[in-house]
Amino acid sequence: QVQVVESGGGLVQPGGSLRLSCVASTAMFSIYTMEWHRLAPGKQREWVAAITSGGKTNYADSVKGRFTISRDNAKNAVYLQMNSLKFEDTAVYYCNPAGQQDQWGQGTQVTVSS
Numbered sequence: 001q002v003q004v005v006e007s008g009g010g011l012v013q014p015g016g017s018l019r020l021s022c023v024a025s026t027a028m029f030s031i032y033t034m035e036w037h038r039l040a041p042g043k044q045r046e047w048v049a050a051i052t053s054g055g056k057t058n059y060a061d062s063v064k065g066r067f068t069i070s071r072d073n074a075k076n077a078v079y080l081q082m083n084s085l086k087f088e089d090t091a092v093y094y095c096n097p098a099g100q101q102d103q104w105g106q107g108t109q110v111t112v113s114s
Helices: none
Strands: 003-007 010-012 018-025 034-039 046-051 057-059 067-072 077-082 091-097 108-112
Touching (some): 034 067
Parallel strands (some): 010 108
Antiparallel strands (some): 018 077, 034 091, 067 077
């Protein structure tokens, strides 16, 4: 299992921006597809975005055009740039290698509020 540590969350007004970071503890980071997920109160965990080892990206419809996922293999890091934030983006955000479902990091809280 790959251990991850997420950071960068916070309180932001609607329309604002945040950049989330995730560092993974694996020497094989560069071969993994990495994903961001989020968990909002009263809802199931939702997949947000993914980036393959080759840099191909994919997004949930709810964030497409507003969020950008990127990676830095030299730092074992994946990022999520979130722009034009909405109230409904409020959630705890998690990153993980694709397919890893039984171990999650502590996540980082994003709260969009006026």
